[in-house]
Amino acid sequence: MTTAVDYNDLVALLQKQFGKGFTPATDYVEMPAALIAQVAEYMKNTLRFDFFDMVTAVDYSDHFEIVYRLQSIQNNSLASFKIKCSKNTSVPSLANLWLGANFQEREIYDLFGIEFTGHPNLKRIVLWDGFEGHPLCKDFKGKVYDTAN
Amino acid sequence: MTLPTEQFILNIGPLHPSTHGVFRMRVTLDGEIIQDVEPVFGYLHRGLEKLCEKHTYKQNIPLTDRLDYVSAINNNWPYVMAVEQLAGIQVPQRAEYLRVIMGELQRIASHLLAVGSLMNDMGIFYTAFMYMFREREKIIDLLEMVTGQRLLYNYMRFGGVSMDIPTEFLPALASFLKVMPGFLDEYDSMLADNEILLSRTKGIGVLSAEAAINASTSGPMLRGSGVKWDIRKTAPYSVYDKFEFEVPIGSSGDCYDRYRVRMEEMRQSLRIIQQAVVLLPAGNEKQPVPLRLRPAKGETYAQIEAPRGILGCYLVSDGTEKPYRCHFRAPAFINLTVLRNLLIGQKLADAIIIFGSIDLSMGEVDR
Numbered sequence: 001m002t003t004a005v006d007y008n009d010l011v012a013l014l015q016k017q018f019g020k021g022f023t024p025a026t027d028y029v030e031m032p033a034a035l036i037a038q039v040a041e042y043m044k045n046t047l048r049f050d051f052f053d054m055v056t057a058v059d060y061s062d063h064f065e066i067v068y069r070l071q072s073i074q075n076n077s078l079a080s081f082k083i084k085c086s087k088n089t090s091v092p093s094l095a096n097l098w099l100g101a102n103f104q105e106r107e108i109y110d111l112f113g114i115e116f117t118g119h120p121n122l123k124r125i126v127l128w129d130g131f132e133g134h135p136l137c138k139d140f141k142g143k144v145y146d147t148a149n
Numbered sequence: 150m151t152l153p154t155e156q157f158i159l160n161i162g163p164l165h166p167s168t169h170g171v172f173r174m175r176v177t178l179d180g181e182i183i184q185d186v187e188p189v190f191g192y193l194h195r196g197l198e199k200l201c202e203k204h205t206y207k208q209n210i211p212l213t214d215r216l217d218y219v220s221a222i223n224n225n226w227p228y229v230m231a232v233e234q235l236a237g238i239q240v241p242q243r244a245e246y247l248r249v250i251m252g253e254l255q256r257i258a259s260h261l262l263a264v265g266s267l268m269n270d271m272g273i274f275y276t277a278f279m280y281m282f283r284e285r286e287k288i289i290d291l292l293e294m295v296t297g298q299r300l301l302y303n304y305m306r307f308g309g310v311s312m313d314i315p316t317e318f319l320p321a322l323a324s325f326l327k328v329m330p331g332f333l334d335e336y337d338s339m340l341a342d343n344e345i346l347l348s349r350t351k352g353i354g355v356l357s358a359e360a361a362i363n364a365s366t367s368g369p370m371l372r373g374s375g376v377k378w379d380i381r382k383t384a385p386y387s388v389y390d391k392f393e394f395e396v397p398i399g400s401s402g403d404c405y406d407r408y409r410v411r412m413e414e415m416r417q418s419l420r421i422i423q424q425a426v427v428l429l430p431a432g433n434e435k436q437p438v439p440l441r442l443r444p445a446k447g448e449t450y451a452q453i454e455a456p457r458g459i460l461g462c463y464l465v466s467d468g469t470e471k472p473y474r475c476h477f478r479a480p481a482f483i484n485l486t487v488l489r490n491l492l493i494g495q496k497l498a499d500a501i502i503i504f505g506s507i508d509l510s511m512g513e514v515d516r
Contacts, residue, residue, distance in 0.1 A: 002384035051378075052365045054450075056463055056476040067463065069450070073362060073376065076383055100365020103486045111198075126191035126515055135199050136474075142199075 002071065004078045017042060028067070028080035036068070036083055037092035037118075044097060048072050049079055052098035055105065057112045059138045064114055066091060085114070093119035111136040156184060159497070163192055170511020174504075178497060186492045186500075188485060193515040201475035206232055206307070206442045209475065214301040216477060217513035220259040222251050222292070223455040224513075225305035227462035228475075230386065230451035232307050235444035235466050243432040244309035245388045249425045250322075251292065251304060252453075253418040257329075258288040259456035260411045263508040267408060268340075270505035271349045277340065284332050287325055294318050307442060309435030319426065326423055333415060350404035354491050354503035357402055364487035367480050368458025369410040370507060374402035380454040387453075392424045404506040411508075441470050457481045457508055479513045 007024035014022050014029070018038060023030040031039060043049040053069040068081040085091055093116035094101040105116045106125040113134035116122055124131065133140050162173035171192040177185040197216065201209045213228045214221040226248065233240060265281030289299050295314050296302040304311050340346055356366070361374040371378055379396045381389040397413035399406025446468040452461035458480025465474040484507050491503050 050362050052363075053459070054461055054463070054478045056478075058465055058474045073378055098365060099360075099363050099486055099490070100483060103482060107482075124191075126194040128191070135196055 002076050002078050004080075007079075010079060014039060014042075025082075028082045030082045030084070033066075033083040033085045033089070033091050036081070037094065037097070039081070040068075040070075040094050040097055043070055043079065047079075048074050049077075050074065052094065052100040053078075055094075055101060055108065057108045057114060057136075059112060059136060061138055063087065064112060066108070066114070068094075090115035090117045092117055093122075095119050110134070113137065154179065161500070163189070170509065170514070172504075172509070172511060172514075174500070176492075176497065176500065181496050181498070183492050183495055183497060183500060186489045188488055190485075190511065191515050193511045195516070197516045198475055198477065201472055203471070205470045206444070206472060207440070209472070210305065211301070211303045213477075214303055215512060216479065216516065217455065217457065217460075217481065217510040218301060219262055219510055220255050220456045221301045222248075222255040222304050223259075223453065223460065225303070226252060226387075226453045226455075227451045227460050227477075228464075229305045229307055230453070231449050231462040231464040232442070232444060234449045234451060235447060235464060236307065236438070236442060237445075238308045238438055239436060240308055241433045241436055242388070242430045243313075244434050244436075246425050246429045247310050247314065247434060248305065248387055249389065249392075250422055250429075251295065251302075251310075253422050253425075254288050254291060256418050256456045257415045258285045258292075260415050261285045261288075263456070264336075264408060264411055267404075267502070267505045267508075268346070270501050271345055273343070273345055277336075280336065280339075284329065287329075291318070291321060291325060294321065306435055306438075308438045309433070311435075313434040322422070322426065326419060326426075329419055330416065333412065333419075337412065346408070347405070349499070349502055350408060350506070352401070352403050352405075353499050354404045354495065354506060355402050356487065356491060360487065360490065361402065364483075364490070366458065366484045366487055368454070368456065368484070369407050369414065370458060370484050370487075372396065373399040373407035373410045375400055375406075380452055380459055384452070386451070388425075389421075391428060392421045394420050404502055407506045407508075443468060443470050452478070455480060457510065457513070458484060477513075477516060479516060481507070481509045481511075481513045482516070485509060485514060 007029050011022045011024045018035055021032045049070040049072045051071040051073050053071045055068050058065045063084050063086050066083050070079045108114050109122055110124040110127055157178045159176045163171050173189040175187040213224045216224045261281040265278040268277035293299050296304050356374050358374045358376050361371050375398050377396050377398050394417045397410050399410050444466045448465040450463045452459055461478030463476040467473040492500050
């Protein structure tokens with residue numbers, strides 16, 4: 001059975017490496033957005049979290065939340081991270097660390113408008129290039145659905 | 150004398166390359182060798198995740214069918230599991246076994262389509278495909294017997310399944326389970342030594358284990374590369390810890406191994422169904438839940454092993470009757486990331502086979 005890491009232990013470990021700013025929760029670690037690339041590299045190379053399972057974003061009107069799920073295939077364990085970022089800021093990309101992050105970050109850029117710095121090919125992925133707006137943002141108004149009623 | 154050469158850009162699609170869906174590849178060629186590929190998709194994008202935020206929890210179940218329309222039952226599963234986790238709904242044991250039986254039948258149907266259309270891709274036009282469809286039809290008849298539908302079943306509910314099996318289902322399933330291993334042997338006898346299959350898939354599209362893990366691939370893609378990673382074993386959900394089955398893996402990670410893994414997985418699915426039928430307990434198929442379900446504020450993640458890989462659902466509730474956010478980790482979408490790396494350096498003629506061996510369903514890629 002895949003077991004989640006002990007988030008209190010993980011936070012203690014990360015604070016020794018990267019300083020303050022990490023907060024443990026029941027099933028994730030909340031951390032500063034600027035550190036995500038270094039932490040991800042540490043997780044991958046030192047703690048052997050080799051499988052980048054999922055990344056997605058949530059729009060909370062005044063800020064975005066990005067959720068990362070890393071897994072270790074060798075140790076069958078799991079670690080989740082959450083970062084908060086204000087609107088119109090960019091987040092370091094993990095696509096150079098894991099190829100698996102490439103399309104997922106493009107999808108977030110496409111649907112939320114969050115920019116990932118250092119991404120090799122950051123452009124829209126499911127919508128076309130001329131599309132205006134980012135549909136999964138809560139303030140997005142669609143042409144048909146949101147104006148009809 | 151050396152002739153100057155220049156790169157040539159070829160646009161493949163947007164078309165239906167065999168039955169996979171509408172997909173376009175912009176291929177840069179040097180002679181016959183692929184230098185660069187840019188996959189272009191989104192032609193089937195329906196804004197499914199946005200639609201989920203506009204509908205109530207229950208109204209979203211039929212939407213999840215439309216994710217990967219060739220394995221609709223498996224797509225309901227992570228979504229209902231996520232809602233059950235959020236709302237604290239207990240699922241009756243009978244319902245869990247029914248989910249496993251239907252889910253594994255659907256997996257066989259999906260793999261039959263995957264293997265059949267892979268044969269189409271490599272030029273064995275419709276002979277193998279029709280053999281595969283002969284058995285897929287039997288499975289769809291079984292699913293129709295229970296759900297009344299043939300493609301999009303809308304079968305699962307929060308706290309169970311939409312309806313119990315009719316009395317004639319188990320005898321029909323028993324006779325299917327009796328004949329299906331013979332049909333799989335028949336496919337193997339026709340395909341395992343097939344010259345076209347061997348020469349066009351052996352050593353083609355090799356994906357190493359490290360590259361497969363790095364690209365977050367899952368399902369037969371990952372297992373074909375020799376990584377034993379199956380959510381049903383590594384993080385068993387539902388009642389999968391009660392069954393004995395193997396996780397077939399490949400050795401070299403080429404298109405042939407991905408094909409072999411799918412063929413073996415069908416046999417393992419039959420084993421699981423056989424055990425589930427024996428263990429099927431009596432009881433209710435559904436736990437009553439409020440019609441206007443309002444799960445407590447919070448977030449959750451549920452994942453299953455769908456035919457194409459790890460299908461996950463990340464769900465955020467704000468306490469209202471509509472989800473605040475609903476994200477699907479679509480395995481086919483993420484498996485597609487590695488396509489560019491697989492194709493570079495290969496011949497153009499192999500591109501469609503490598504593409505077919507990933508086994509995409511565009512409904513899931515575009516969402």
